[in-house]
Amino acid sequence: MKKVLVVHGPNLDLLGQREQAIYGPATLADINQQLTDLAGENGLTLSFLQSNHEGDIVDAIGRTRADGTAAVLINPAAYTHTSVAIRDAVAAAAIPVVEVHLSNIAAREEFRHKSLIAPVSQGQISGFGPQSYLLGLRAIIALLAA
Ligand code: DQA
Numbered sequence: 001m002k003k004v005l006v007v008h009g010p011n012l013d014l015l016g017q018r019e020q021a022i023y024g025p026a027t028l029a030d031i032n033q034q035l036t037d038l039a040g041e042n043g044l045t046l047s048f049l050q051s052n053h054e055g056d057i058v059d060a061i062g063r064t065r066a067d068g069t070a071a072v073l074i075n076p077a078a079y080t081h082t083s084v085a086i087r088d089a090v091a092a093a094a095i096p097v098v099e100v101h102l103s104n105i106a107a108r109e110e111f112r113h114k115s116l117i118a119p120v121s122q123g124q125i126s127g128f129g130p131q132s133y134l135l136g137l138r139a140i141i142a143l144l145a146a
Helices: 028-041 054-067 077-081 084-092 130-145
Strands: 002-008 044-050 069-075 097-101 123-126
Touching: 002 028, 002 054, 002 130, 028 044, 028 130, 044 054, 044 130, 054 069, 054 084, 069 130, 097 130, 123 130
Parallel strands: 002 044, 002 069, 069 097, 097 123
Antiparallel strands: none
16 A cells, blocks of 8 residues: 655644634644545555644655655645755655645745745645645545556
């Protein structure tokens, strides 16, 4: 079975409590359950990382070189806009990486308009709430089937 790594960046552990007007009521556990269901229907296994630490995310992406992971689904959260280290890790990855955001980052503050990750990822899905993750996983399913 193909393995997909799902990475949730900083403060996403607070989903469901945090700025609900922007991020909605779903918790990270809710989103992970929906992803697990979709993965199961499509013969994929998921592993999950939520981290508030940039280096942990860099390490997890780096490990995909050796551990047989087939693709990465990532919401880099605030690191989207700041992290050269995560960008470089994505650029170095030998597998597809799909970037997702719950909110529409293009419609928010100017500092959120730029993603350092988008130019080195396979593509970006932004603005559909938890559906962004599911659409991102569907993109990965199609990429891996192609
Ligand atoms: C986010 C958007 C980022 O700008 C923000 O820092 C987040 C969440 C989203 O999913 O909409 O923490 O990645």
